[in-house]
Amino acid sequence: MMTAAARPSTMDVDCRDESGETVVQAVAGEHPLTVYVDRREVLTLMTLGAAPEALVLGYLRNQRLVERIEDVVSVQVDWDVNAASVVTRSGLVDLDQRLAHRTKTTGCGSGTVFGDLMADIDAIRLPPEGEFRQSTLYALGERVRHHETIYKQAGAVHGCALFAPDAELLYFVEDVGRHNAVDAIAGMMWLDGVEGSDKIFYTTGRLTSEMVIKAAQMRISCLVSRSGLTQMGLQIARQVGMTLIGRAVNRRFLIFNDPGRFVYDVPTTSTGTPVSPAQGGR
Amino acid sequence: MMTAAARPSTMDVDCRDESGETVVQAVAGEHPLTVYVDRREVLTLMTLGAAPEALVLGYLRNQRLVERIEDVVSVQVDWDVNAASVVTRSGLVDLDQRLAHRTKTTGCGSGTVFGDLMADIDAIRLPPEGEFRQSTLYALGERVRHHETIYKQAGAVHGCALFAPDAELLYFVEDVGRHNAVDAIAGMMWLDGVEGSDKIFYTTGRLTSEMVIKAAQMRISCLVSRSGLTQMGLQIARQVGMTLIGRAVNRRFLIFNDPGRFVYDVPTTSTGTPVSPAQGGR
Incomplete structure (x- = not known):
């Protein structure tokens, strides 16, 4: 009720x-x-x-x-x-x-x-299976851009989103605290009986230790942020076997940890930049 | 010790x-x-x-x-x-x-x-005295830009700074948590016997209720952020009589609350934009 x-x-x-x-x-x-x-x-x-x-x-x-x-x-x-x-x-x-x-x-x-x-x-080890394609990363980035309505209007909020493996947007929540947005998605997953292990979690916030810990508790194996990360966030991602991607803006991103899930599937230009129709820089 | x-x-x-x-x-x-x-x-x-x-x-x-x-x-x-x-x-x-x-x-x-x-x-009312000049705001913004070394290198941190009324930089602290950076400056002020009432506090972080409360406790009358603010942060600033400036980036800013301290002293162009030598947009 x-x-x-x-x-x-x-x-x-x-x-x-x-x-x-x-x-x-x-x-x-x-x-x-x-x-x-x-x-x-x-x-x-x-x-x-x-x-x-x-x-x-x-x-x-x-x-x-x-x-x-x-x-x-x-x-x-x-x-x-x-x-x-x-x-x-x-x-x-x-x-x-x-x-x-x-x-x-x-x-x-x-x-x-x-x-x-x-x-x-210490008790969590994420299953190494699963594939996370570069084209999926770009597709989910596109979807997030169309949903950040409160941020665009007013700023001062962080957004979090949960995606299916095919980049379908399952949940999108904004809140004044980045941890509130994560918690709200955890609550929605619980209510709907959604498992985390094959999902991709996106956040606009930084990947500090606590953010990575919460994602690991939800059994999320792929965590993506538009922002940077801390050394402790990285250390925990390595420990649990989480694919950790930071600074994902437009066509740019940095893979900080990946136990073999990530697949490059977008052709690059001669300068090493993925082919992109009129995207802005980082 | x-x-x-x-x-x-x-x-x-x-x-x-x-x-x-x-x-x-x-x-x-x-x-x-x-x-x-x-x-x-x-x-x-x-x-x-x-x-x-x-x-x-x-x-x-x-x-x-x-x-x-x-x-x-x-x-x-x-x-x-x-x-x-x-x-x-x-x-x-x-x-x-x-x-x-x-x-x-x-x-x-x-x-x-x-x-x-x-x-x-409820017990705090900031003294309405003091002047905060637009030229001072621009000068302190320039100084912050030259100090954000960890953010520029690694991201994932917030910076806070305390300025004297003449835009002299007194303290600059970065930390993974924006509240830690504020607390560290409060500690330095305590150690050095520095009063807050005539100082300007700058933060890269959002002006949520707690940030405004901490500044008010430190008797800071002018609070400036590069980011946005929340409705409760604004409400508390109004209640205590704090000058609250958000989205201060390059020559742009928004005054959300001011009981008469702010002085416009920078000539504007015919388009309404302050005169600026080759500054980027917001």
């Missing part, structure tokens, strides 16, 4: 530009959403509010506070009180212990159970 | 580009740093590690766990065990209560005591 309580994503405000003219600019929403599980307050998320129910479910999943979607009876979001009420079948996994752990972490930043996540990562 | 244990900021890794060539790319460091205060574990920060002592001090300051810099006896960072040990004169302020609160928050995200911070904001 679930509400569908999306907030309007942007609002227009007046501002003055460099020549002193008043201009109207769209600004991204940001709202506190306090999560209650079985009437107990767990935390407050700051969110754009576009997919609050999926966000809450994905947060509980990625923090491993709930093990199976079947354990969740209902998620009800009420923006009059900025609250999300979750009812579970049999309570959260070790809530007290996990809340105690959370106080030890922040991250770059995200309030995640970092120590626990790293322990979890 | 303080160590000066900066880590190397980048490492070179091999990767493959779109034409299949192997290229060497610099990648930003990311390291866990567990903070112990009076031998008690408080949290783990993920950081580039360029200014770990100032980061830890600024974190304790911005979370209001320590009230005065004089209460800190020593900060010792040891990267062999990824630990920062802080010794205080008389313990932390309400550590247990504050840690309990932290479990209720995340943010977009940052593990901050959000509820408490909002209560604090």
Whole structure:
């Protein structure tokens, strides 16, 4: 049982530009959403509010506070009180212990159970199978460009997307926090029973350790970002066997890790640049 | 008493580009740093590690766990065990209560005591005095462009800078998390006894609620970002009387809030664009 309580994503405000003219600019929403599980307050998320129910479910999943979607009876979001009420079948996994752990972490930043996540990562090895074609990478890049509506209007948000192996766009979520966008997609996958192992995950955000850890937990084997990555994000991708592609903009990209999935299938010009009809540079 | 244990900021890794060539790319460091205060574990920060002592001090300051810099006896960072040990004169302020609160928050995200911070904001009104000239804004933008070395090399970091009213660059810090960079500058200001009220704070990151709250806590009256902002960041800036400028790139900018500090002093061309020697567009 679930509400569908999306907030309007942007609002227009007046501002003055460099020549002193008043201009109207769209600004991204940001709202506190306090999560209650079985009437107990767990935390407050700051969110754009576009997919609050999926966000809450994905947060509980990625923090491993709930093990199976079947354990969740209902998620009800009420923006009059900025609250999300979750009812579970049999309570959260070790809530007290996990809340105690959370106080030890922040991250770059995200309030995640970092120590626990790293322990979890040691047990994850992604299956080396699967193929990720250059033409698929370009196709999904094209699709993302047509979906980033809030970013184009207002900036100040990150987008995440999940793609099928044939570059079909399955989910696209934007949020003020890049980790919220990942969590919301994790929640949607849970609700729809979608497996991650043959999917491609795209994010506009940087590939820090936590982003790679969350993707690995979702069993995503191919992670693509328009931005750069950190040394620890790379180290974890190598450890779990994830194909990691950064700086994917237009026809350019850098493969930072790949255990044999990536296939170059786009002809290049004599200068080494893939053939491209009037694409901009990086 | 303080160590000066900066880590190397980048490492070179091999990767493959779109034409299949192997290229060497610099990648930003990311390291866990567990903070112990009076031998008690408080949290783990993920950081580039360029200014770990100032980061830890600024974190304790911005979370209001320590009230005065004089209460800190020593900060010792040891990267062999990824630990920062802080010794205080008389313990932390309400550590247990504050840690309990932290479990209720995340943010977009940052593990901050959000509820408490909002209560604090209600008490802050920035003095309306001071002047912020357009020529100063352009001068500080020029200076930032010459300092963003890690971003230019490796991406995946955010930069923050503190400027004097005459656009002199006082501090510049980059980190994998934008909140870490702010906290590190707060720590440096504390160590050097620098007041915020007549300074200008610049960040490459988005102006979300938490960024504006931290600036307000530091009594910064002018906050400038290269990126956009959220509706809640704007709302808090209006509430405390902060001059808030977003999308400041080259000669362009948008003033989202200003209680009368900003002065246009750069002549514009007939098209309304400030006179500029060969600057790129937004």
